[in-house]
């Protein structure tokens with residue numbers, strides 16, 4: 001028995017934190033999430049999987065773009081033609097309020113708001129039960145895990161689909177503990193929601209596949225899905241397959257000692273790799289603390305001129321620098337106007353709405369904070385309040401727009 005496990009497709013995702021992207025690269029960015037989905041379907045077909053699981057956040061927003069819907073439908077239809085069943089759920093980003101209508105191909109089973117179980121029979125007559133649910137609102141604070149049945153005695157394998165995160169009652173994303181999951185005696189827990197690929201338990205696997213395409217600077221590295229195959233001892237083993245056409249990477253050039261502006265630029269151009277191995281890389285460059293920049297080099301760095309010059313000297317967009325910063329060195333005292341400018345810029349980069357929202361979500365996992373802070377506030381009000389306080393305290397300007405967790 002073999003299946004594909006993916007989550008957090010965020011098909012209509014906006015790439016965040018990018019400006020001045022060349023047009024050739026821009027069209028690749030726009031197409032990236034759907035390209036990753038096309039590759040997912042290709043993989044499912046070539047691997048001849050018995051079924052595909054998509055565990056929530058298929059779309060980035062509750063109101064999906066027409067292009068993203070059409071892309072998903074086309075992908076599901078290709079799997080339908082290939083006779084590959086798909087079991088999917090909606091997550092916190094693409095929650096489906098009561099009455100939502102979807103006309104999926106016949107091979108698709110979409111879970112509703114209460115936990116249900118579907119049973120599939122694979123080509124070799126293996127019986128597989130799959131239990132799951134969809135979000136019908138942005139937050140699901142009541143643990144759903146109690147609603148999942150214990151492993152059905154009539155099936156060969158039982159799989160749980162769960163878009164959520166570790167936590168306790170009151171947390172926002174269908175909170176669960178690994179112990180609660182294991183107590184169901186399932187053979188595999190197909191998780192979604194956390195965009196970083198991670199294994200919470202090995203046997204049986206309790207696994208986040210990570211998202212399909214990194215959306216911003218924090219989502220670095222290869223992104224894709226898991227192909228899960230039954231082993232001779234009846235256990236299930238997931239193997240990662242990269243699918244994202246665009247990868248966010250970090251890079252630190254080799255630089256040492258005092259460097260003036262022309263030397264710094266030449267070093268960067270010479271060292272910058274233009275040989276992205278597979279697909280396009282968006283590169284976040286960090287200069288090492290071992291470098292001593294001249295005043296003009298520092299100014300060019302903080303004002304962004306150096307990055308623009310570096311971009312201007314590249315002959316390809318296959319490996320594209322999107323950020324250039326000096327590594328944080330806490331041992332250096334903050335002195336003078338120039339350091340103030342660096343501090344301001346660093347602040348603007350670090351204190352983004354996205355980061356604050358992510359941080360706020362983590363903080364809200366603490367029940368006492370959750371109860372105290374959120375009693376009368378909506379999530380939007382909460383974030384607005386956090387931003388306001390930060391701006392007041394540190395005189396920071398931050399990007400506008402609503403941001404979300406995972």
Ligand SMILES: [Mn+2]
Nearest residue numbers: 008057193406
């Ligand atoms: Mn997500």
